Amino acid sequence: MAAGSSRVFVSHLSGIAVFDPGGDQVGRVRDVVVMLRGQPPPGSGDGPQRERPPSVLGLVVEVVSRRRVFLPMTRVTGVESGQVITTGVVNMRRFEQRPAETLVLGELLDRRVTLVETGEQVTVLDVGIQQLPARRDWQIDKVFVRRLRQGKGGALRRRGETLTVEWSAVTGFALEEREQGAATLLATFERMRPADIANTVHHLSPKRRMEIATALDDDRLADVLEELPTDDQVELLDELPDERAADVLEAMDPDDAADLLSELAEQDKERLLQLMRPQDAAPVRRLLSYEEGTAGNIMTTEPIVLQPDDTVALALARVRNADLPAPLAAQVFVCRPPDETPTGRYLGLVHFQRLLRDPPFTLVGSIVDTDLRPLPPETTLPVVSSYLATYNIVAAPVVDEGGHLLGAVTVDDVLDHLLPDDWREEAAQRLPEAGGPRAEGVARHGG
Secondary structure: OOOOOOOEEHHHHOOOEEEOOOOOEEEEEEEEEEEOOOOOOOOOOOOOOOOOOOEEEEEEEEOHHHOEEEEEHHHEEEEEOOEEEEOOOOOOOEOOOOOOEEEHHHHHOOOEEEEOOOOOEEEEEEEEEEEOOOOOOEEEEEEEEEEOEEOHHHOEEOOOOEEEEEHHHEEOOOOOOOOOOOHHHHHHHOOOOHHHHHHHHHOOOHHHHHHHHHHOOHHHHHHHHHHOOHHHHHHHHHHOOHHHHHHHHHHOOHHHHHHHHOOOOHHHHHHHHHHOOHHHHHHHHHHHOOOOOEHHHHOEOOOOEEOOOOEHHHHHHHHOOOOOOOOHHHEEEEEOOOOOOOOOEEEEEEEHHHHHHOOOOOEHHHOOEOOOOOEOOOOEHHHHHHHHHHHOOOEEEEEOOOOEEEEEEEHHHHHHHHOOOOHHHHHHHHOOOOOOOOOHHHHHHOO
8 A cells, every 4th residue: 555545444354365466366364463562651742541553564364275374564565456465475384473463353353442532431343554654664543443332220232333533542452351242353254255264263362262153143153163173163162052052063064063073072972962953963873873984974964865756957956055065066866755864765866967958847767877886884985085086976875775875975075084184284385485485574484
């Protein structure tokens, strides 16, 4: 941003693309790193109760494989038209927050601070940053806050007047936050995918992580939990009240819920299963009954199942479901009633491309592929992966000895279990650095 240009509010930076001078995308902004200066010393002229504006140190940028790196503000040449332009020099060393550093989105938004003039408490909704005139340094200069209305009995209510004030007009940012909400940070999540939210949550403090988990609804939290590392999943689930934990497990895909429950102690696992609705707990129990590392253990119990007298039109309507993972949308499985797993007798499958070639009124039973043999639930992961590669498919039916469809094992399930837990980190370390050697960023993070 050039000197004298308008300020940028940090919430508007969340998720925007970062480009090098050649127009190649480096990554996306996930947070802004600032240095809180604390209270000025007596006699400094800033007033004994006022905190000096924080310096903006840089941006946290998410690059390939969800890796987060530090981009110094001295390497930012422009913030315009919904994008950040850099000098092209980016160090790919993983960002590690230092004790004196503060993340704006993760730690300042929703914080309760005090207006110096009136002494009233306000909630931080956003902060504005601006480049200092004739310099490359940046600092926070504005704070967008909401007054807390007084309710009955003196209780504070969130909805009140909003106003933008100078940084010097508020105090309390340097104090430890004990009752920080999550509404404003959640608003920045609305346009993010669950995997990106999970990566943000992973980098927050345990306290802030729990605040976010508490504020998310069950379905959204379930989506985020499915994308988190196992340790984070277990930690969050352990902190939730048992009834809420059971509700979230019900909202998860059965195979993901089973994977998470398998990490718990036996008594904790059984307690949560007892709290789940029987119809939701049943498929999870079935998955847990199979040996770890087998098709039965990692399959999804909710593939698209049709009866032989259903039409191609119905099959395409089911495939078009936006919430359906792509591997499961690649084919439909044709079975005798009942059409919920375990189904009636499995007849075969119909690939998506075949559905596109036949008239909408065609019965799926007349175009079913019976040549592809199904997998028994005890099939090991190496055999499953070879099966998918041999037949060039992304999902395979899992059928028991009686010929009933139990579920489908997908290529993403196989990869999740075959790759090491830290495969994303290892992949990022093997990638070449974007834009060549790093200068100032190297000195800062020891690269």
